[in-house]
Amino acid sequence: MIQNIMKTYYKLFVCILLFNCSDIESQEVLITKFVEDIILQENLDYENWKKYIDFPKKQSYEGKKVINELITNQIKLINSKIKKNNNDYEIIPYKDLEKYNLSSKIIYKDLKSVYFLLSNKAIITPIIIKKGEIIAFFNGITKHKRNSYPWILNESNIIN
DSSP states (O other), X not given: OHHHHHHHHHHHHHHHHHHHHHHHHHHHHHHHHHIIIIITTTOOOHHHHTTTBOOOSSOOHHHHHHHHHHHHHHHHHHHHHHHTTTTOOEEEEGGGXXXXXXXXXXXXXXXXXXXXXXXXXXXXXXXXXXXXXXXXOOSSSEEXXXXXXXXXXXXXXXXX
């Protein structure tokens, strides 16, 4: 009887531990897979990258075309920057920027969801995750008075 109770508590403890750690790890895994499968392979087909990116659902045909072109160009740009450094890159959460002697003026309400793609110890782009999908991975598209506001892909901010 006591042994069963101990097993139950042990399982509960492991589940709690996994739940608390899994969010950050799963976000980093998502970003790593996106970088490996899409960016480094320069995989520009919408069907391939749509499983990683929260593409706007309610956009006009013209809006989707513009967003698709922006995403394609961003993938190419990031690919070229990483390739200049022999495909060497790192993904770090916002909270670790100071450990790398880096800073960012990104403005976003949930900084625990903000990560940075680094190459050669420099920030290439911020990446924001929400509900298991990438909602932003553009650097410097929307700057205002020295602050950088992320361009969120799943909001109706292009053409409706």
